[in-house]
Amino acid sequence: MLVCFRLRKCLLKWLGAFLSTLVFAIALAQTLSPPESISVANSTSPTPAATANQLIAASSLQSQVKYDRKLAHYATVFRSDGSFRQMFIAPHSLAALQPGELLPNGTLIVMETWYSPEDLGAVFIKQKQDGEWRYGSFNPDHPDYQMSFGGSCHRCHAPFPDTDFTLTKPLLEAALRTRQVQTAYCDRAGRTPCAPEAYLPEES
Numbered sequence: 358m359l360v361c362f363r364l365r366k367c368l369l370k371w372l373g374a375f376l377s378t379l380v381f382a383i384a385l386a387q388t389l390s391p392p393e394s395i396s397v398a399n400s401t402s403p404t405p406a407a408t409a410n411q412l413i414a415a416s417s418l419q420s421q422v423k424y425d426r427k428l429a430h431y432a433t434v435f436r437s438d439g440s441f442r443q444m445f446i447a448p449h450s451l452a453a454l455q456p457g458e459l460l461p462n463g464t465l466i467v468m469e470t471w472y473s474p475e476d477l478g479a480v481f482i483k484q485k486q487d488g489e490w491r492y493g494s495f496n497p498d499h500p501d502y503q504m505s506f507g508g509s510c511h512r513c514h515a516p517f518p519d520t521d522f523t524l525t526k527p528l529l530e531a532a533l534r535t536r537q538v539q540t541a542y543c544d545r546a547g548r549t550p551c552a553p554e555a556y557l558p559e560e561s
């Protein structure tokens with residue numbers, strides 16, 4: 358069919374055949390590809406708002422294995438710069454908690470620092486020993502629960518004796534009471550502490 362004898366005619370014929378094959382291939386590819394909404398839903402970079410909603414929706418207090426430990430997510434604190442922090446407590450510490458009392462010796466709290474929903478930074482930990490908090494931090498890929506006393510970590514926590522040198526004890530107690538993960542909002546960027554009122558549960 359595509360046999361031809363004169364060069365110009367021949368080229369035109371081939372070009373025509375090539376173009377119609379191309380159009381057919383594009384039409385076929387479009388029929389076979391999934392509708393756009395599915396590829397959007399599968400997007401791997403959720404918007405901060407979408408992720409925040411998911412975090413709030415997945416909100417019942419339950420323990421999970423994280424960093425080689427069982428930990429229960431009790432609160433998320435959102436910041437004005439889009440960063441947020443997620444607080445976890447060891448289940449044995451949750452069980453030992455007496456609302457209104459100081460946190461007992463042995464209490465282990467873990468905090469993830471998220472710079473954006475895709476960007477998890479260092480993991481912070483604190484554990485109470487002999488009535489004092491020990492602090493530590495590790496890279497999420499390398500769980501390490503080594504801790505030391507005080508130092509630069511305690512600087513920001515020291516002005517909060519009423520909540521046992523934590524900022525999130527009221528949220529922790531509310532989580533225990535309601536069995537729901539608590540959320541709070543601090544209208545400052547980074548890790549600068551907000552006033553204690555920012556860390557009160559919404560219900561009170």
Ligand code: HEC
Binds near residue numbers: 466482510513549
């Ligand atoms: C610049 C001030 C600042 C410094 C320094 C700081 N923190 Fe905090 N930390 C905070 C604030 C504020 C919160 C409450 C969460 C929020 O508002 O983002 C918090 C919360 C925590 C929590 C959750 C339990 C709680 O106390 O409410 C842990 C665990 C923690 N910090 C560990 C550490 C460790 C470990 C270090 C040192 C490596 C450290 N922090 C140094 C400001 C600070």
